[in-house]
Amino acid sequence: MHPSPSISFLRLHPDKDQDIPLPQYMTAQSAGMDICAAVENDLVLDPGQISLVPTGFAMALPHGFEAQIRPRSGLAVTYGLSIINAPGTIDADYRGEVKIALINLGQEPVILQRGDRIAQMVVQRVYQARIEVVHRLEDTDRSAGGFGHTGR
Numbered sequence: 001m002h003p004s005p006s007i008s009f010l011r012l013h014p015d016k017d018q019d020i021p022l023p024q025y026m027t028a029q030s031a032g033m034d035i036c037a038a039v040e041n042d043l044v045l046d047p048g049q050i051s052l053v054p055t056g057f058a059m060a061l062p063h064g065f066e067a068q069i070r071p072r073s074g075l076a077v078t079y080g081l082s083i084i085n086a087p088g089t090i091d092a093d094y095r096g097e098v099k100i101a102l103i104n105l106g107q108e109p110v111i112l113q114r115g116d117r118i119a120q121m122v123v124q125r126v127y128q129a130r131i132e133v134v135h136r137l138e139d140t141d142r143s144a145g146g147f148g149h150t151g152r
Contacts, residue, residue, distance in 0.1 A: 080106025
């Protein structure tokens with residue numbers, strides 16, 4: 001088993017955001033860390049509306065890792081709240097504020113309050129592939145079969 005990567009978190013506004021928890025695993029076997037909203041005031045997301053929600057932190061991932069930002073299942077099922085580019089990717093060389101691109105896919109407005117858990121972050125190993133330009137690709141049983149080619 002490989003050791004877990006170490007992630008450095010930086011509070012961008014420590015004086016005003018001490019009340020906002022940094023990302024954390026909520027159970028011993030959680031795959032994702034919950035991320036909280038660092039909004040100043042309540043944020044109303046109307047149906048169909050997209051908002052880039054601040055978190056108040058930046059981080060340093062180790063080389064060879066990414067952070068995937070995913071919806072929280074409870075918010076998705078209950079309110080239709082999702083991540084517009086799910087899963088969003090944060091690269092290891094990004095050092096700006098982590099912001100969450102939320103969309104309200106539900107039928108009613110959703111009110112986000114300061115400190116609400118709005119997304120989860122899963123850390124994954126990544127590889128940069130070697131690019132090879134060829135004149136022909138190897139055939140497979142599927143070949144060019146597209147979406148739904150194997151039936152329902």
